[in-house]
Amino acid sequence: MMKEETKNQDEGGSLDLKAMLKKADEQTDFPKVPFDEFVPPTYEEWKDACIALLKGAPFDKKMYTKTYEGITFEPMYTKAMTESILPKNSFPGMNDFMRGSRISGYVGQPWGVAQSCDETLPKENNELLKHEIDRGSTIYNLRLDRATILNEDAQNADKVGDEGCSITTLADMHNILNGLDLKKYRLYIYAGASALPILSMAAGALQASGKHLKELHGFIGANPIGQMVAQGKNYTALTDLYDEMYQCALWADKNTPDLRTIMAKSDVFSRGGANDVQEMAYTISMAVAYLRAMQERGLTIKQAASKICFGFSMGANFFIQIAKLRAVRPIWAKIVEAFGGDENDQRMYIHARPALFFKTVYDPYVNMLRNTTEIFSGVVGGVDSYENATFDEPIRKGDEFSRRIARNVQIMLQEEFGLLKPIDPAGGSWAVESLTKQMKEKIWAEFQLIEQKGGLIKALQEGYPQTQIAEVLQSRFKNAEFRKDRIVGNNMYPNMTEKLIDKRPEDTVALKKQRTDEINEYLSDIDEVFKQEKLSKLADISQKNLVDSAIEAVKSGATIAEIRKALNTRYDGVSENIEVIMPHRWSERYEALRKVTENYKERNNDNVKVFLANMGPIPQHKARADFSTSFLQVGAFDVLSNNGFKTTDEAVEAAKESGADVVVICSSDKTYPEIVPELAPKLKKALPDAELYLAGAAPKDLEPVYRKAGVDDFISVRANCYKILQFLQKKKGMVE
Numbered sequence: 001m002m003k004e005e006t007k008n009q010d011e012g013g014s015l016d017l018k019a020m021l022k023k024a025d026e027q028t029d030f031p032k033v034p035f036d037e038f039v040p041p042t043y044e045e046w047k048d049a050c051i052a053l054l055k056g057a058p059f060d061k062k063m064y065t066k067t068y069e070g071i072t073f074e075p076m077y078t079k080a081m082t083e084s085i086l087p088k089n090s091f092p093g094m095n096d097f098m099r100g101s102r103i104s105g106y107v108g109q110p111w112g113v114a115q116s117c118d119e120t121l122p123k124e125n126n127e128l129l130k131h132e133i134d135r136g137s138t139i140y141n142l143r144l145d146r147a148t149i150l151n152e153d154a155q156n157a158d159k160v161g162d163e164g165c166s167i168t169t170l171a172d173m174h175n176i177l178n179g180l181d182l183k184k185y186r187l188y189i190y191a192g193a194s195a196l197p198i199l200s201m202a203a204g205a206l207q208a209s210g211k212h213l214k215e216l217h218g219f220i221g222a223n224p225i226g227q228m229v230a231q232g233k234n235y236t237a238l239t240d241l242y243d244e245m246y247q248c249a250l251w252a253d254k255n256t257p258d259l260r261t262i263m264a265k266s267d268v269f270s271r272g273g274a275n276d277v278q279e280m281a282y283t284i285s286m287a288v289a290y291l292r293a294m295q296e297r298g299l300t301i302k303q304a305a306s307k308i309c310f311g312f313s314m315g316a317n318f319f320i321q322i323a324k325l326r327a328v329r330p331i332w333a334k335i336v337e338a339f340g341g342d343e344n345d346q347r348m349y350i351h352a353r354p355a356l357f358f359k360t361v362y363d364p365y366v367n368m369l370r371n372t373t374e375i376f377s378g379v380v381g382g383v384d385s386y387e388n389a390t391f392d393e394p395i396r397k398g399d400e401f402s403r404r405i406a407r408n409v410q411i412m413l414q415e416e417f418g419l420l421k422p423i424d425p426a427g428g429s430w431a432v433e434s435l436t437k438q439m440k441e442k443i444w445a446e447f448q449l450i451e452q453k454g455g456l457i458k459a460l461q462e463g464y465p466q467t468q469i470a471e472v473l474q475s476r477f478k479n480a481e482f483r484k485d486r487i488v489g490n491n492m493y494p495n496m497t498e499k500l501i502d503k504r505p506e507d508t509v510a511l512k513k514q515r516t517d518e519i520n521e522y523l524s525d526i527d528e529v530f531k532q533e534k535l536s537k538l539a540d541i542s543q544k545n546l547v548d549s550a551i552e553a554v555k556s557g558a559t560i561a562e563i564r565k566a567l568n569t570r571y572d573g574v575s576e577n578i579e580v581i582m583p584h585r586w587s588e589r590y591e592a593l594r595k596v597t598e599n600y601k602e603r604n605n606d607n608v609k610v611f612l613a614n615m616g617p618i619p620q621h622k623a624r625a626d627f628s629t630s631f632l633q634v635g636a637f638d639v640l641s642n643n644g645f646k647t648t649d650e651a652v653e654a655a656k657e658s659g660a661d662v663v664v665i666c667s668s669d670k671t672y673p674e675i676v677p678e679l680a681p682k683l684k685k686a687l688p689d690a691e692l693y694l695a696g697a698a699p700k701d702l703e704p705v706y707r708k709a710g711v712d713d714f715i716s717v718r719a720n721c722y723k724i725l726q727f728l729q730k731k732k733g734m735v736e
Contacts, residue, residue, distance in 0.1 A: 043078060050075070067320060068275035068472055071438050077430035085437050092424045096330030098436065100382040101347045105423035106414075112385030113410045114139035114188055114351065118397055120161025120511050122175035129176075133185060135404070136411045139218065140180055141188040141387055149192035149227075151235060151564035155516040159508055163397070166515055168561075170554050171522045173201040174208065182211070186218030188351070188385075190311070193234045195222035195261045196244045197563045200550035203255070208555060216256040219309050219351075221263025222248065225286045225456060229465075230268045232580045235564060237573025238457065242293040244546065244567065249299060249307040251547035260309045260349065262290050269465070270313035270355045272581035273473030276324045277439065281446035282465050283310065284331060285456040291339060292455075305336050305345040312383075313355035314374035321374065322426050323435035324443070325350065325381030331444055352378045353387040359394045360587040362594065363489020364501060367391040372409050379419050380426050386410060394585060396504045460578045469581060476586055481722035490587040491721060494594075494633050519559070526557030535562060539569040590634065593725055597636040600734040608637040608732050611660035613651045613683065614644040615667040615675050624666040624695035628715050632662070635725035648679040656686040661732060663687060664715060666695040673702060680710035691728065 041049075051059050063075035074081070090096070093103035102109065115137045119125040129140045143164040147157035153168045160166040167173055180187070191198040199220045203213055224241040228234050234241060248261040264287035269279045287308055294304035312328075314321050333346035354374040359367045368391045375388050388406040390398030398406070413419045426432040453459040460466070479485040486492040534553040543549050550563055558566070585591075601607045610632050614621040621644050629639045640658050645651040655663050663683050667675055676694065683692055697716035698706050713724065729735050 043076070043080075046076065067317060068475065069277045069320060069439070069442060071320070071435065071442070073319075074431075074434075077434055079430060082430045082434050085433055086430075087427055087433070092427070096333045097347060098326050098330045098440075099424040099427050101329065101349075101384070103423075105382075106379075106420040107423065110138070110414055110420050111379060111383055112139045112186065112351075113137045113407065113414075114141040114186075114385045114387045115403060115407045115410075116141050116143045116353075116387050116389075118143040118145075118164045120145065120164075120166055120506065121514070122165060122167065122172040125165040126176050126178055126180070129180060132403075132407065133181075136407055139186045139188055139385060140182075142176065144189065144191070144198070148198075148560065149190075151192075151194075151197055151560050153519065153559045153561040154512065155519050156561065157512075160512050160515050161506055161508065166511075167198070167201065168515070168519050168559050169522050170201055170204050170208070170557070171518075173198075173205040177202065177205050177209070182206075182215040182217075186385075187216060187220070188218050189220045190263060190265065191220055191222055193222060193224040193227040194241050194244045194567075195220045195248045196546060196550055196567065197560050199248055199252075199261065200547055200554050200563065201560070203547070204551045204554040207551070213255045214257070217258035219260035219263060220248075221260060221265070221309060221311075223263045223265045223286075225289060225460075226265045226268045228576065228578060229460065229581050230583075233575040233577050235575065236568050236571050237575055240568075240571040240573050242290075242297065245290065246294055246297040246299065247546040249294060249303065251545075252307060253299075253303050257306075260307050262287075262294075262304075262308045263311055264290065264308060265311035267311065267313050267353075267356070268581055268583075269469060270315065271357050271583040271585075272469045273357060273476055273584050273586070274469045275472045276315060276317070276320050277442045277446055278465070278469055278472065279313065280324050280328050280331075280439075280443045281450065282456060283312070284328065284335070284443070284447050285450045285459075287332070288335060288451075289456050291336075295339070301336065301339045301341040302345050305339075305341050309349040309351060312350060312352045313357070314352050314378045315355045316358045316370065316374075318373055318377050319432060319435055320439070321377035322381040322432055323439045325352075325378065325383065326426065326432070326436045327440035327443055329382070331440060331447070350383045351385045351387070352383045354389045356389070356393060356583075357585055359389070359391075359585060360487060360490050361394050361500070361591050362587070363495050363498060364391050364395060366488050367393070368405060368409075371406065375409060375413065376419075379413060382424070392501060395501060397506075399504070457576070461576070463579055466579045466581055473584060477589060480586060480590065481720050482718070483721050485586065487587045487590065490590045490594075491634055493630060494636070496633055496636070523557065523559075528557075531556040531558055531562075534558065535566045538563070539566040541570050589722065593722065593729070594634070594636045596729055596734050600729075600732070601636070608632075608635070608662060608728050608734075609658060609660045610637050610639045610662040610664060611655045611658045612639065612641050613655055613663055613665045613679065614642055615648075615651060615665065615679070616644055616646075616671060618644055620644070620668050620671065621666045624668070628664045628666055628693075628695045631715050631719075631721055632664075632725070634721060635729065637662075637725075637728070648675065648682055651679060652682045652686050655683055655690075660687060660690055662691045662693065662728060664693045664695050665711070669696060669699075672696070672698075672706070676706050676711065677709045680706065684710040691731065 054062055065073040090099060092100040092105055115132045117125050117128040119128050145161050145164040145166050147154055147160055148167045154160045154166045189198055206213060222245050224234055224238055245262060252259045252261045264283050266279045266283040269282050291304050329348045332348045336346045354371045358370055371388055375386055378386055388410055390402035390406045392402050450456055450459050480491055483491050489495055534556040535558055537543055538549040538553045553563060612625050614625050632639055692710055692712050693715050694706055694711045695715050697714055697718050
């Protein structure tokens with residue numbers, strides 16, 4: 001049904017588009033403007049002009065940008081460079097789907113606005129789901145807490161409500177779905193390693209309310225490999241979880257044909273620091289493992305492919321994000337074709353969200369800008385739905401303000417910025433087409449490497465993806481240390497007046513008590529004998545129809561943990577154990593470093609004091625003084641500035657009075673050979689325990705001279721900011 005509707009919408013959109021183009025052509029009568037007087041410059045002429053402007057700086061170093069994916073951005077892309085790969089005979093919604101999955105793009109069907117709802121209590125989350133729809137969302141996106149993802153009952157869990165909603169009983173699911181218009185709006189639930197318990201609860205709640213199961217559309221998605229990578233193991237073996245995945249897909253194909261039950265989700269890779277080639281290749285490998293497992297158990301490729309959706313994280317490199325989405329669709333189409341799928345089976349359903357890896361705790365309002373560029377790249381790349389994160393996501397659950405901002409960014413892009421109108425806006429772009437080709441080749445090569453290792457599970461057991469991602473993570477951290485990667489508000493441009501926003505922690509003890517009371521009240525009215533009869537049937541290995549059996553058990557009063565226990569009784573398998581890919585954020589080390597300073601300052605009413613020995617008039621020292629101030633304030637140190645000194649003795653006297661822990665000489669390269677040999681020894685004598693830095697990188701022939709005079713190190717664009725700040729903290733006694 002979904003495919004027929006999509007096909008009809010695409011055909012209708014195509015006819016509408018042709019009519020619009022014809023009408024525009026008939027009404028347009030632009031005068032021809034000759035450009036004969038302008039002589040187009042050649043690439044070599046442009047390059048020569050750049051070299052002249054660089055004033056001796058090497059063109060190859062300054063004008064080319066290397067990415068973590070092993071791609072080098074050209075300084076300028078031209079038609080001549082990309083003539084052979086431009087899409088001359090390829091159209092959106094056709095062929096390999098590189099240009100999008102639908103002929104009419106978003107013209108007839110906007111991307112879905114799927115704002116995450118994560119209130120702990122089911123009734124409150126139900127209200128939030130409705131509120132989101134009332135305010136412009138077009139998808140009910142329910143986020144579950146960790147206990148629910150792990151199929152643990154709230155009353156027995158260590159914590160409830162962390163990052164999502166707590167669901168234990170059918171009553172909880174009924175409270176969640178109560179009053180939701182599931183005919184009109186899709187429902188999204190990421191269910192963890194298995195969709196079966198949550199799917200059975202959703203189906204049971206609908207049946208108990210007298211609603212038809214076919215109302216369910218969207219996804220209740222299982223991702224056992226992703227969960228295993230995040231946790232090290234699952235609650236049972238992969239073969240068992242594949243059996244449950246098969247049962248869910250088969251049941252959904254019959255009862256809820258527009259509901260997807262498998263989700264190949266990339267966030268475990270992106271949060272580990274993976275580059276975009278790794279993220280896409282490993283997620284595609286994950287989906288292929290699911291396809292194989294489903295076919296081995298009896299699903300056709302049409303059934304299996306229609307039940308898979310993809311969840312991707314949109315990162316910081318704008319053009320790479322566009323390219324990776326355009327590149328991954330033809331790869332998936334090629335794979336599904338190899339499995340025997342037709343053109344409709346090859347269409348990829350993509351849900352995306354901002355990558356949490358690139359969000360910061362300090363200066364978190366900048367996250368709004370990061371999120372906006374990421375959703376923009378996702379839309380240009382052709383997502384089917386998008387969940388824009390709240391700016392305070394790294395710190396706490398969102399509130400009305402942060403959710404409103406996140407939601408309205410999507411609505412503004414649709415309604416005010418016209419992003420529903422262009423179809424494949426990046427199509428034909430010399431830069432994007434070139435990057436798409438390179439990304440496609442690299443993703444395919446990495447995917448093939450995983451296949452040669454025997455598939456993703458074998459590769460994970462070998463530790464290959466973990467090692468590859470760890471290497472990229474370390475490269476990211478190193479580039480952040482040297483500030484080659486600029487993290488606004490953290491390793492660059494810190495806000496020294498900033499107060500960390502309130503974490504607004506939930507009262508987990510009270511919430512758990514409330515959940516326990518609610519659950520106990522529900523269970524007190526349950527026929528225990530009848531419930532055990534239904535659970536026994538679910539646990540019986542001769543029972544083949546697991547979803548219907550689970551629905552009956554749920555309706556009899558079984559909790560999510562009891563459903564899991566009954567299912568696990570069927571199995572002999574024990575979960576595989578693999579090395580975990582730990583979640584990180586690119587700013588976490590700088591955040592920890594700054595927190596050390598702030599904690600020390602609060603305890604001791606003291607800080608690392610930095611004195612700037614600014615020499616000469618303001619124009620002479622200002623650039624270096626500003627750079628040094630920003631460099632050292634990254635560590636939240638106190639920087640003592642001034643308008644400059646005429647003599648070295650004046651500078652030394654002021655430095656001595658300051659009692660500084662650090663002194664930075666700031667002036668110009670032209671004046672340093674005269675100033676430093678005189679000033680540095682005097683400063684060392686006046687403040688023998690202070691570290692002495694020179695602002696700027698010294699020429700090779702002068703560095704020994706400056707060091708001999710007493711300079712300990714240099715603050716420049718080539719300096720390791722993180723290591724210098726950490727060293728100064730240790731010297732001050734902030735850390736051992």
